[in-house]
Amino acid sequence: MNIPNTNLKRVVIIGSGFGGLQVAYKLNRKFFQIVLIDKNNYHTFQPLLYQVATFGLEPDSIAKSIRTIINNYYNFFFRLAKVNFIDLKTQIIFSNMGELYYDYLILATGSKTNFFGKKNIEKFALPMKTLEEALNLRNCILQRFESALYETNYKKQCLLMNFVIVGGGPTGVELAGSLAEFKSSIFPKDYPELDNKKIKIHLIQATKRLLDGMSESSSKKALKYLKNMGVNVWLNNPVKDYDGKILSTNKGKLKSINVIWTAGVKGALIKGLKKKYLANNRIQVDCFNKVKGEKNLFAIGDVAVMKPNGHPMIALPAMKQGIHLAKNFNRFFSKKQLIPFNYHNKITMAIIGRNKAVCDIFFLKISGFFAWLIWMSIHLIKIVGFRNKLLTLINWGTQYINYNKSIRLIINY
Numbered sequence: 001m002n003i004p005n006t007n008l009k010r011v012v013i014i015g016s017g018f019g020g021l022q023v024a025y026k027l028n029r030k031f032f033q034i035v036l037i038d039k040n041n042y043h044t045f046q047p048l049l050y051q052v053a054t055f056g057l058e059p060d061s062i063a064k065s066i067r068t069i070i071n072n073y074y075n076f077f078f079r080l081a082k083v084n085f086i087d088l089k090t091q092i093i094f095s096n097m098g099e100l101y102y103d104y105l106i107l108a109t110g111s112k113t114n115f116f117g118k119k120n121i122e123k124f125a126l127p128m129k130t131l132e133e134a135l136n137l138r139n140c141i142l143q144r145f146e147s148a149l150y151e152t153n154y155k156k157q158c159l160l161m162n163f164v165i166v167g168g169g170p171t172g173v174e175l176a177g178s179l180a181e182f183k184s185s186i187f188p189k190d191y192p193e194l195d196n197k198k199i200k201i202h203l204i205q206a207t208k209r210l211l212d213g214m215s216e217s218s219s220k221k222a223l224k225y226l227k228n229m230g231v232n233v234w235l236n237n238p239v240k241d242y243d244g245k246i247l248s249t250n251k252g253k254l255k256s257i258n259v260i261w262t263a264g265v266k267g268a269l270i271k272g273l274k275k276k277y278l279a280n281n282r283i284q285v286d287c288f289n290k291v292k293g294e295k296n297l298f299a300i301g302d303v304a305v306m307k308p309n310g311h312p313m314i315a316l317p318a319m320k321q322g323i324h325l326a327k328n329f330n331r332f333f334s335k336k337q338l339i340p341f342n343y344h345n346k347i348t349m350a351i352i353g354r355n356k357a358v359c360d361i362f363f364l365k366i367s368g369f370f371a372w373l374i375w376m377s378i379h380l381i382k383i384v385g386f387r388n389k390l391l392t393l394i395n396w397g398t399q400y401i402n403y404n405k406s407i408r409l410i411i412n413y
Contacts, residue, residue, distance in 0.1 A: 001100045008033040012102040018315045019301030020108030022322030029075035031333045039082040053137040054178035055405040061391040064384045086272035104296045111265035111302035124244040125261040161199045164256045167263035168205030170350040176203040177352035180229035185403045201231045206238040218358035221367040225352040267303040287340035289325045351375045
């Protein structure tokens with residue numbers, strides 16, 4: 001990979017997500033040579049992917065070039081590559097761009113869509129876990145409406161405008177709410193020739209309530225918001241199969257060619273890890289984020305699970321783990337005692353639409369405009385880069401004033 005050899009210990013970080021970037025920022029470059037590897041040359045703010053898919057934000061509002069982020073750091077190298085295999089004995093990683101020796105390896109590869117072994121769903125459903133998938137979903141939604149203009153058969157026209165979202169977590173709820181707002185405020189202006197009553201939005205959840213990771217009161221409030229916005233919510237209704245046209249569930253069948261899968265994620269694992277290190281598609285780590293049985297292998301973020309129950313597969317714990325691991329690395333080489341990682345899930349939230357959100361902060365359960373304001377503020381703060389923050393703020397402000405989402409472009413790539 002053409003990385004210069006030095007007398008410093010080489011720390012290789014695979015993955016430039018929330019955890020990977022934080023550990024790279026905080027490592028002391030006097031002690032370490034840092035090599036960050038990712039298959040993309042940009043960092044994505046994944047919590048806002050649904051807004052790219054539903055015409056609210058451009059991709060470059062939530063993505064930032066890694067080289068732009070790191071260009072002021074010394075002893076810091078970035079390589080655009082896909083890691084295929086890790087040899088734990090020789091401490092060498094193998095990628096499509098060559099091999100690299102490491103002294104310490106930190107896995108921050110994040111997560112990928114979990115189809116739970118349902119091959120047909122994986123083949124026909126639309127996922128939304130990457131920037132490319134969000135753009136593909138945006139193209140697909142808009143193209144369906146354009147195609148509906150040419151369709152004279154009533155049933156076929158309805159089929160084109162029937163959207164089914166599987167998964168009632170934050171992503172599914174936010175996506176359903178965003179589509180419902182599009183239906184009520186934007187669609188009649190863009191497509192006056194089509195009847196917006198033909199648009200159907202279904203949200204299917206396998207468990208008995210939405211937002212399982214939040215309080216019951218927030219779950220009920222989110223359900224009320226969505227129903228008032230015209231979303232058909234199906235609870236306690238696991239999906240069985242999907243053939244590209246008919247979705248089979250426990251409660252019956254739904255005809256749709258627009259099934260969006262947000263029902264779960266799993267760790268993005270790399271070949272070479274021993275099975276004894278894995279639990280439910282995640283890497284087991286101790287309280288110092290070290291893989292048990294390995295002296296120089298660490299994992300953080302979505303790909304890692306810390307006993308007893310692990311942490312939520314969201315941005316905040318990944319960032320906290322990255323910062324904490326870097327501090328422990330620095331403490332170790334300064335001959336100071338290591339500190340175990342401790343994380344308490346202090347805040348969880350989801351936005352449903354304009355002035356509609358739910359937020360659990362400690363014992364407080366907030367909903368409505370104030371929760372919406374908290375959601376907007378926290379997400380804006382966490383976006384990487386001043387330009388991206390400014391672009392996002394301008395887009396949000398314009399949309400709020402005009403009741404409009406203007407980024408309705410079909411771009412085939």
